[in-house]
Every structure is written in C-alpha cells, then in structure tokens.
Amino acid sequence: MTNGLVLALIGAALAALLAGIGSAKGVSLVGEAASGVVSVDPSKFSKVLLLELLPGTQGLYGLIAAMFILIRTNVLSGNAAELTVQQGLGFLAASLPIAIVGLISGIMQGRTAAAGVSITAKKPDHNGKAIIMAAMVETYAILALLISVLMILNIGV
C-alpha cells in the first residue's frame, strides 16, 4: 500500500466520520425534543419524525463521498491503485468539504429542527414551516457534497 493510498483512505474515513458525527449529534438533539413532545402527545409522532430525519442526511452524504473515493481508488474491487502522495493528498482535500460542512451543518440543522419541534408541539398545522426552516441548512451540505464529488471524480488516477 502506497503513502498516496493511505492519504486517500484517510480522506474517505474523514468524510464518513465527521459527517456521521454531525448527523448523530443533530438527530439525537431533535430526538430528545421529539421524545418530549411524544411523551405528552403521542399523536404528533409522525410530524416530529420528519424533523428528526432531516439532520440524518449529512451522514449519508459523507458515506457517498467515502464510497466514491473507495471506487476511484479501486479499493472495493480488491485491486487498490498505486497512488502517488500528490494523488492521495488530492483525495484527502476532496473529502474535506463534505467532512467539515457535514459535521457543522448536521449539528446546526439539529438545533434548527429541534427548535422546529416546538412549532409542531404548539401549532401542528404549521409543521411545514418548521421543516422548511430546517431544510434550508441542508443546502450547504448538498453544495459541499457536490464539490467533494466533482473533485473526487476529476482526480487523475
């Protein structure tokens, strides 16, 4: 295994790890708020569940970026590419947008969605507004994923 491949794998790990941590933190916060609501009014479960799912997407984006790196470096096929340090650094750099933005946006989206749970609790008819506000945070995770994927796909191997 070359140093370049190690760097690329570190990139894949960071994408899955940091974005996953962001999602876990976000989902757990919304889950706490949602559990409070459901413990008093179980009929609101489906409405708060939608909000709880939103911060979970960053983890998926991290996974997608990590999978792209593993595919591009042929790790999945069992015939790993001999990467130079420059190529490895390229993959590592490519993983950073979704890793860092995934971490931060997952946590922040969790906060927004947890606050939205209060809207659902008090005014269930306005649940859609809470979802829209939380979904706005998603934009930046999607942009980061886009950049990461474009970079990963265009690194010459």
Added chain:
Amino acid sequence: MNGTKYANAVGAVRVMENTLLSKNDIEQLINSKGRAERESIIASKSGSSSGETLVSVWEMLHEYAPDCKELEILLYRNDFHNLKAVLKAVISNREPSQYYISPSNAELSVLVDAISRKDYSLLPEYMQKAAEEAYELVTNTLDGQLSDSLIDKASMEAMQKSSAEFGGEFMQKYSQLITACADIKTAYRCSLLNKSAQFMENAICGSSDLDKEQLVKAALGGTESLFAFLEITPYSNGAAFLKESAAQYEKWCDDVIMELAETARMQAFGSEPLAAYFIAKEAEIKNLRILSVCKEFGADKETITERMRKLYV
C-alpha cells in the same frame, strides 16, 4: 452543544402549554353560571380539574429535568415560608402541616427535625444560617414579627445568591423582580406603621435596581416620600398601583413576573421555558382561586375581570 439543554423537557412543556387556559377560556369562566359549568370548561381545555395543584406541575417538571438546580430557585419562597411555619409550630407545640406550602425543596419532616433538634445541617445550605438566626431571635425575644422579617429577607438574599451562582439571566431577573416587589411592599408597610430605620434595615433586602439605603431613607420620610423615590426607579408603575390599593399592587407584581415569563416563549432550549411554564401554571391556579372566591361571594364580572392575572398564552 451549549444552550441545547433540556430539549426533551422543553418539547414536553410546549405540548402542555396548549392546555393552559386562554383569555377566551377565562372569559367563559367569568360568564359561567355555576361550579359545574366551570369544572366542565376547565376539563374540556386541559383534561384536568380546578383542583390541579402546583405539586403535580412541579413533579412533572422535575421528572423531565431532574438535574435542573436552577428551577429549584422557584421554590425558595415556599421553603422559607415553611421555615417560618415550622419554627412557630415547634416553639408553640402545634402541628405545622396545616401551614405547610407545597411544592418545596425542603420537606416538612426535614424542617421539623432540623428545628426541633437544632441540627440546621439537615436543611438545604441556603436555609441553614437563616434558620439558626431566626430560632435564636424568636426564642430570645419572643418577637415573631422580627424573625419573620429576618426569614423573608434571607429568602430573597438566597434567591439572588443562587441565581447569580448557577442561574441564567432569566432567573436572575426573576429573583430581582421578586425582591423588588417584596421590598416595596415592606417599605410601604413600614412607612405606614412608622417603623424604625433599624427595623427597615433588617427587613429590606435590596437589589441591583432598587437600592436598599435609598429605599429605607425614602420610607422613613413617609409614604409620599416613598412614592416620590419610586417614581425615579424602574418600579414607578408599581408605585402607582400601590397608591390605589394593596390588591392592585399584588396584581401588578404578578403581571410583571408574567411579562418576564413571556420572554421565554421564543426560546427553544434551556431551563427558561420550564420556569416560565411553572410561573404560568402558578398564575393560572391563582386566577382559578380568585375566580372561584369571587363567584362564591357574588362579585360582578367587572370586578372579577379586574382581578384576573395576566396569562402566559
């Protein structure tokens, strides 16, 4: 993730806020014909009865946020009231339970044990010194009023100290308002009864926006001098109500506390929405009690409406 504490408790409280009585509900209650109709209006709104107590509200909040020390400050006044009751009951060999207010942080049996055995370490730390001093004072002087004023002052000092130590801005403001409202009332009564400067010094606590020395000085000059001083403080509105009647002033005090509670309505996390819900329930229960008494004595709608406290929703 600072500032996201009690997300679970806040979620639950937001649902429960839907069961608080609204302005329309209160109007319906005022227009109701009898007790049965009132009970049915309350039950249709909250599924509970007018007999719902703050104890159940406190237990629920404590269940959702068991580690929230900040909320305990809300019960300090009850703790110190109970201390007064137990002190007098123990000294005069009476049963203290009928004077005991719930919910409280210090249980009745603990208070009785601590006072009768003079083991003040059994009490919460914020009560120990006041309990010892009040016991000494009342046994040496047999002056219940002096020990009462010592305990009342200690209660406000404890609220301010604890809220400064581990409370947020909301609880600090709450302690400040409670202290100021009580200090103004004490200063007014002392002024009417021509109490000495020494008595006032011992009874008035003072807070950051209501200077103790100036308040005592103004009260010593009579009620007019007191009102003139209050005019230049943030409590000038309260002074105007106090001029009218003690009942109107009491209502004003409850309303300013509710205005503070309303600031927590927009907060998604933290202990503030929990404290605000407790304050809202306290006001609701008080409103129902006033309404029930007024109805019993045949008071007209205007009189009842006038006495109703501000609502959270």
